[in-house]
Amino acid sequence: MLTLSLIGIGCGDPGQLTRAAIGAINAADLVLIPRKGTAKSDLADLRRTICADVLTNKQTRIAEFDLPLRDATDADYRKGVDDWHDAVASAWSQTIASHLEGEGKVALLIWGDPSLYDSSLRISRRLDPLPDIEVIPGITSIQALCAAHALPLNDIGEPFLVTTGRRLREGGWPAGVDTIVVMLDGGIAFQSLDPEGLQIWWGAYLGMPDQIIMSGALVEAGPRIVAARQEARERHGWIMDSYILKRRP
Missing domain, CATH: 3.40.1010.10 (Tetrapyrrole methylase, N-terminal domain)
Structure with missing residues (x-):
């Protein structure tokens, strides 16, 4: 057998x-x-x-x-x-x-x-x-990402959603949640969102010697992440990244 x-x-x-x-x-x-x-x-x-x-x-x-x-x-x-x-x-x-x-x-x-x-x-x-x-x-990469940022994933008593970059780009922010985890995002889908009130925690090559993490208000951190992601992809020839977005009132 x-x-x-x-x-x-x-x-x-x-x-x-x-x-x-x-x-x-x-x-x-x-x-x-x-x-x-x-x-x-x-x-x-x-x-x-x-x-x-x-x-x-x-x-x-x-x-x-x-x-x-x-x-x-x-x-x-x-x-x-x-x-x-x-x-x-x-x-x-x-x-x-x-x-x-x-x-x-x-x-x-x-x-x-x-x-x-x-x-x-x-x-x-x-x-x-x-x-x-x-x-x-x-x-999982979700656990590694939260650990790298010392971040509790869910707010108290609140749900979160795990989705893909393609679904976020095509459907926009999912209804009913204020926290989402985005994986398999080859197209940097967070650029399709209105950044107002959004916070991001991003990581690439999590757990590897070349790990990179960035966080902050999406309106400010987003462009830095895009530039760092492009530079890292050109250097390595590939990239494996994920991120968490939280919507704040």
Whole structure:
């Protein structure tokens, strides 16, 4: 029987690994490390570093594979994502089959937590045969962002909403909440909002050595964040960021 362990590894700092995550890595027969191209080689390097730091089981093998790219030009967003998930599932299956003979324990090191804006659980259910699936939770970018700013996410007794940059840009400020967390924002969606009365807490490369954080009134901090984001993206070739917006009366 094949078991697939989806292990949340936090946001890049090996110190964020839980004991359960370390145990699951060492219990695996095979650890898969995806490569996302030279522009995002830092992500594969950090996974290699984590394995070098915590992997003590000499029987565990490590296999790297190239992660298929999603066709961002597809006009049908959902179909494009579905096609991409199929391609990723095929890459997983081929890599597993080339190292294991139908049974064993496979581990995938998942950035943040497998349950939050990550597709690994959906992709894993496309594998044939379907493996047993084990999830080891990890520290999310939301937790890392709040910790970096020493910020309580919710106001007393009040809700908050987690959304994407695309939804914020297309739909505007969501009704019924004064606090939102924005993830997967490649287009800097906060620029589409009226900044009056809004506060922002922003972070990029959270948990990594190159972590950047900024905060303040959106009308003042927004332009600084846009400039810092552009400079960081040009320097690294990629950026992974998120932010919190609060609306004040």
